[in-house]
Amino acid sequence: MKTICVASPSPASGLAPARRAAPSEPLAVLAARAACALEQSVERFVRASDQNLGHLEVQAAQDIQALLGHATERAAQAKADATPPVCPICSQPLTRLSPDHGRTFDTRFGAITVQRTRGYCKRCRKWRTPADAALGLEDTAGYSPGVQAMAALLASKMPVQDASLVLEHLTGVKLPRATLDREARRQGQRAQRLRTQLDQQAAAKPKQLELTLEPYQMIIQLDAWNIRERDDWGQSAALRRRGQEPERWHWVYTGTCFRLDHRGQTAGGRPVITERGFVATRQGLDALREQLHAEALRRGLGQAAGALVLGDGAVWIWRLADDRWPQARQRLDFYHAVQHLAAVGRTLFGEDKTRFRAWLKPLVKQLKHESAVKVIRQLDEVLARLPAGSAAEAVAKEVAYFHEHQDRMDYRAARRAGEPIGSGPVEATCRQTQCRFKRPGQFWSRHGDEALLCLEMFWRNDRWHLLFPHTSFDPARN
Ligand SMILES: [Zn+2]
Secondary structure (H helix, E strand, O other), X not given: OOOOOOOOOOOOOOOOOOOOOOOOOOHHHXXXXXXXXXXXXHHHHHHOOOOOHHHHHHHHHHHHHHHHHHHHHHHHHHHHHHOOOEOOOOOOEOEEEEEEEEEEEEEOOEEEEEEEEEEEEOOOOEEEOHHHHHHOOOOOOOEOHHHHHHHHHHHHXXXXXXXXXXXXXXXXXXXXXXXXXXXXXXXXXXXXXXXHHHHHHHHHOOOOOOOOOOOOEEXXXXXXXXXXXXOOOOOXXXXXXXXXOOEEEEEEEEEEEEEHHHEEEXXXXXXXXXXXXXXEEOOOHHHHHHHHHHHHHHOOHHHOOEEEEXXXXXXXXXXXXXXXXXXXXXXXXXXXXXXXXXXXXXXXXXXXXXXXXXXXXXHHHXXXXXXXXXXXXXXXXXXXXXXXXXXXXXXXHHHHHHHHOHHHOOHHHHHHOOOOOOOHHHHHHHHHXXXXXXXXXXXXXXXXXXXXXXXXXXXXXXXXXXXXXXXXXXXHHO
C-alpha cells in the first residue's frame, strides 16, 4: 500500500526537514517530518536508476539525523535538570548554585547544547557541574561518551590521520586529526587510572572462579619489542649539538596469560586460546610484573594447580619470573633453543648446508623428543674437540647458554603433558601490537604511547565496556 506524506516543513520555522527545527516543537512533529523526508527519499531512490541501496542508506541516515539530534539534546537537558545539586565526587550538597551554564559538545547526532547548574563543593573546595558527570562528559573534553569511545577505539587501531577520515566516513562525526589525537589520549589516560584501580582490586581480592572439576595450569608468556619515541619536537638540532639524539628506542614489555584448559582447536584444526589476558607497557619491568600478575590473577592464577612461565632467553624474563612467581616452572621457547643449536652448526660447518643439516636435524629431534641433557653432552664433546680460537669461543658461548637453560628445556615432558613448548602466542601479540605502533616515520611520546597501549589492552582483554559502559548496553533489553 502506498502511503502519501501530507506533512510539510513548518512555514513558521522555514526549515527544511533535514535541518534543525525550532527546539520547542514536540518530538512527534519532528518525527513526522523525518518520516516525510524518508518517504520522499524512498520515492527518489526508486526512480533513480543510478542509485543502489547504499545511496538510500546514506540518505535515510541523513533524514533522521536532525530528529535524533533533537531527541538527544532534549534528553540531555532533561537529565541535567533532574540531576540533584550534589558533588559527584564526594556527594556533599553544593552551595552557591548558579544555573544556565551552557555547554556545547559533539555527539553521534551532531552538536548539542545543554544548560547546566554549577555549584561549589566545600569539602572538595572545587566548583562542580553534577550534570556533566551524569551525562558522562569529562571536565575538559568537548565530546559525548559515544564520540569519546569512537575516538579512543579508532586511534588505538590506526594512525590518527586515518582515524579522523574513517570516523567521518563511517559515522559523519567530524573530528580533526589533532582533536581526535587529544581526545584518544585523554581516554587513554583515563584507561590507565582505571587499570591501576582494577589491578589493585585483583591483587587485594583475587577473583573466585567457579569450582573447576579438573586442576589446570596457568601459562604465562613474556617478550619485549621496541618503540621509537621522541618528546622534544623542534629541538633536534639543539639536542644533536649537545651530543644527544632526539629520538630513542624504548622497550615495550609484553605478556600474555591463559589457562592450559582454555586452549583448543577450531573446526579446521587451527589451535586457539579461548580466553586470554594481555599486557603491554612501556613503563618498565616493575609495571609489567605487577600488571601481568594482576591479569593472571583475574584469569585464575590464584586457583591454578601450577604455573608455567615461557619466554626466550632474555635474562629479564627469568629474573622477573623468579621474583614474582617463584613457584612457577620455567621453560625456554623451543624455537629459540633450536636457533642456538643452529648457531653452533653454522660455526662448525660454515656454508656447507648439507653437513650443517645432517648435524642439526638429529639434535633438534633429540631436544624435542628425548632430553636436553643428551644434546648438551654432545655439545660439550664438540667443544672439547675444537682447537682454541674464535670458533671455540663462539661455540663455548652457545654451550654455556644450553647449560644455563638446561632445566628450562623439558620439552619431552611438556609434550606428554600437552603443554606448549613455544612462546608463539606472546610473539604473535608483539607482532600485532607493533603493526599499530611501529609504522614508518612514526614517533611516540613517552606518555602518548602508554595511553594508547593501555586502550589497546582494554580492547583485547574484553574490558572496553568498563571504560565505556554504553558499549555493552543492549537496547533490546532496556
Ligand atoms: Zn566534593
